[in-house]
Amino acid sequence: MAASRDIDALIDMMARLPGLGPRSARRAVLQMIRKKELLLMPLADLMHHVAASVRECSNCGNIGSEPLCDICQSNKRATGEICIVEDVADLWAMERAGVFQGRYHVLGGTLSALDAVGPEELRIPRLIDRVGEEHITEVILALNATVDGQTTAHYIADQLDGRVKLTSLAQGVPIGGELDYLDDGTITAALRARKEI
Template sequence: MSQSEIDTLIQLLSRLPGFGPRSARRATLHLISRRETLLTPLAAAMQAAADTVKVCEECGNLDVTEPCAICRDAEREATMLCVVEDVSDLWALERSAAFRGRYHVLGGTLSALDGIGPDELNIESLIRRVTEGRVSEVILALNATVDGQTTAHYLSDRLSEFDVQVTKLAHGVPVGGELDYLDDGTLSAALKSRRSIS
């Protein structure tokens, strides 16, 4: 491996989330020092993923089949549609095993600063799914950020003309959380979302 190939690998790794130039250099050295057990299998797995992974045209999930396994699963509740910002949010909800409906991946959030408007997101396909399908509830599982909440309000307005219930995730104190360690926004949301104990 020449120095230019090493530099290219470092530059590519430094583009990954959570990696900077230093961590990319450390990862590159680790991969090269374990060429047979790590670098070669990783390169093969990445090539296989590049060749086979597709974006589901129905929901936006990633899978090797079209439509994805979630969309094909007849056991899932087709009347419930959970809207998420990106695939990582879908995977997080799936790990929890708390939701057994279908998903819709927006591909981001509305952001005036970044120039992301409704046309850059998968909003029209969401509207199509609501009008064509048997959807009775749309759950807006968007992050509690300014852009996430702006997107939630926009979607709520767009969906108000349809006979569909629009809900959002509750925000507040996490299970096992201690009040002293929570930020002001989380505490405020928890107080506003309080409910009776009985």
């Protein structure tokens, strides 16, 4: 049956999302089908709209619907501080904590020799340019406390050594921890207790 194949395909697609396995995806799809008018159709419309309008900020790598994200457009955020994060989920985690009022730079990952990810595959060259263009006085390295995250932090610190004040998140971020999974209080404590590199 064609309808059954479509439903199975939807379940398979949903199961690819982080945090959803086949069973959770099946439950979610069944719930959406049961409440087609309330859930499924509005979700389909929103997904179509987002797919057509979402874009990456040309300055920092955040996502939004304009060429520059709201943070990069805000004059209030031009504090001279820039917070470096691995991905957009980390930026959103920092924003959720509400403690940082500067601008961000999303690298798009971390350096990894095993995966052949070098500085050019990330937004590191753009970061170096931004430090001069935006008169940045402090770079906060808010990278995940993983081996690749720390390797990336050291590389960036070497590239910017002597040009700006370099700090990193301090207490509260466990080794191997990822920002997106931390609570707001932990992120706030880590940002406030950052240390110079």
